[in-house]
Every structure is written in C-alpha cells, then in structure tokens.
Amino acid sequence: MSVPALKIDGLIKRYGEFTAVDGISFEVEEGAFFGLLGPNGAGKTTTINAIVGLAKISGGSIALFGHDVQRDWRTARPLVGVAPQEYNFDRYLNIRDVLIYQAGYYGQRGAAVAKRADLLLERFDLTSKAKQPYTRLSGGMKRRLTLARALIHEPRLVILDEPTAGVDVELRLELWSLLRELNTKGTTIILTTHYLEEAEELCDRIGIIQSGKLVALETTRRLVGEGNLQDVFLELTRR
Numbered sequence: 001m002s003v004p005a006l007k008i009d010g011l012i013k014r015y016g017e018f019t020a021v022d023g024i025s026f027e028v029e030e031g032a033f034f035g036l037l038g039p040n041g042a043g044k045t046t047t048i049n050a051i052v053g054l055a056k057i058s059g060g061s062i063a064l065f066g067h068d069v070q071r072d073w074r075t076a077r078p079l080v081g082v083a084p085q086e087y088n089f090d091r092y093l094n095i096r097d098v099l100i101y102q103a104g105y106y107g108q109r110g111a112a113v114a115k116r117a118d119l120l121l122e123r124f125d126l127t128s129k130a131k132q133p134y135t136r137l138s139g140g141m142k143r144r145l146t147l148a149r150a151l152i153h154e155p156r157l158v159i160l161d162e163p164t165a166g167v168d169v170e171l172r173l174e175l176w177s178l179l180r181e182l183n184t185k186g187t188t189i190i191l192t193t194h195y196l197e198e199a200e201e202l203c204d205r206i207g208i209i210q211s212g213k214l215v216a217l218e219t220t221r222r223l224v225g226e227g228n229l230q231d232v233f234l235e236l237t238r239r
C-alpha cells in the first residue's frame with residue numbers, strides 16, 4: 001500500500017488548560033478529495049495549523065507523505081500548501097510578487113518561479129491585476145489569489161480552509177471546477193467548509209469533528225446514505 005498523503009495519529013492541541021483538539025486520528029490517501037467538517041469552534045483550523053506547522057502539537061503525531069511534520073519538517077513542509085480562511089497578504093507587494101515571495105519561503109527563486117507565477121495568475125484570471133496590491137482586488141479575486149499562493153511551490157497536498165466563504169454563486173461554481181481540475185491532475189485536497197452541499201459535491205471522503213473529537217470518518221456516499229448530509233451532520237454534532 002502507498003504512503004498516505006496525510007496521517008494524523010492521536011493529535012492533541014491544548015491552548016493552556018483548554019483542549020482544542022482531543023486525540024484525533026485519520027489518514028488521507030494520495031489523490032483524495034477529503035472534507036474536514038464540523039461546527040464553529042470544533043477544531044478544524046487548529047488541526048490545519050498543526051499540519052502546516054503553525055501550531056505546536058501538544059500530543060500525537062502528523063506525517064505528510066511519510067515525513068513527520070515535527071522531526072522532519074524540512075522535507076514535510078514544502079509538500080503542503082495552505083489557503084487560509086483569513087487574508088494575510090502583504091499589502092505593500094503587488095500580487096505577482098506575493099506569489100514570487102511565497103515561493104522564496106521554500107527556497108524557490110528565479111525565472112522558473114516567475115513563469116509559474118504568471119501561469120497561475122492567468123489560470124486564476126488575475127493577469128490584469130498582476131501589478132496591483134491585493135487591497136485593490138474584489139473579494140472573489142482575493143479568494144482566487146489565496147488559492148494561487150497555496151499552489152506556487154507545487155505542493156502535493158493542498159489544504160483549503162473555507163475557500164468559498166462569502167463568494168457569490170458564480171464564483172463558487174468556478175472555484176469548484178478549478179479544485180476538481182487540480183484534484184484530477186493528481187493534487188490531494190483537504191477542504192473545510194460550512195457549505196454541506198459543497199462537501200457533498202466535491203469530497204470523496206469526509207471527517208466530522210465536534211469539540212475536538214472525530215465523530216465520523218466515512219466515504220461521502222456511505223455517510224449520506226439515502227438521506228442528506230445536513231441531517232447526518234446535525235445528528236452527529238448535536239450538543
């Protein structure tokens with residue numbers, strides 16, 4: 001069997017006395033489109049931050065393509081790209097440079113990176129804004145830039161934290177098709193969303209977190225069964 005893209009084993013994350021993630025374990029196979037769902041405050045973003053090295057792990061372990069994210073972070077970190085929920089772009093850089101600087105964090109520089117930045121800007125329909133700072137972009141453009149930045153260093157796994165929050169129907173459909181295309185070409189995707197129809201539409205497997213614990217881990221088809229994801233979700237996450 002091949003090494004999973006992500007293997008989380010007994011992950012615990014505490015903030016002081018408070019346990020935000022309480023012993024979560026799951027795996028995501030390479031090539032999968034995985035949905036990480038849960039109500040507000042369940043621990044999704046905390047889990048993502050632990051995977052990408054933004055939050056120090058209190059217990060358990062995380063491996064990306066077989067590389068432990070703590071012991072072997074130099075190898076593990078470039079394997080993942082994250083599109084965070086909140087915008088954290090440098091407002092003094094134009095968006096082309098945002099992409100180029102991001103690649104620099106992974107030691108990638110030069111003409112190849114500039115070319116990749118231009119290709120991503122084109123693919124996400126941002127070429128006409130290349131020389132503008134992100135503050136001059138519309139909400140939908142900022143979402144697309146978030147995705148482009150997550151992809152600039154060509155990670156094998158991309159994690160998207162609510163990529164379609166606050167975008168209109170048309171852009172949502174456009175982002176869905178971009179994500180599907182990315183996945184079809186071989187990138188493993190992990191998505192968090194509060195739009196259950198989005199998870200049902202895109203994800204082949206779903207994990208549901210409630211109060212820092214995993215309460216479901218199933219293929220989307222089996223989880224939904226004859227019913228609908230909203231009913232299943234509400235049943236599993238009732239407080």
Ligand SMILES: Nc1ncnc2c1ncn2[C@@H]1O[C@H](COP(=O)(O)OP(=O)(O)OP(=O)(O)O)[C@@H](O)[C@H]1O
Nearest residue numbers: 015018019020038039040041042043044045046047
């Ligand atoms: N830096 C921090 N310090 C203390 N508590 C934190 C910190 N970050 C998150 N928490 C707490 O951890 C819990 C999980 O938060 P997290 O952001 O992971 O939830 P989430 O599932 O991503 O929620 P949402 O869907 O609202 O984004 C919450 O109770 C939150 O208040």
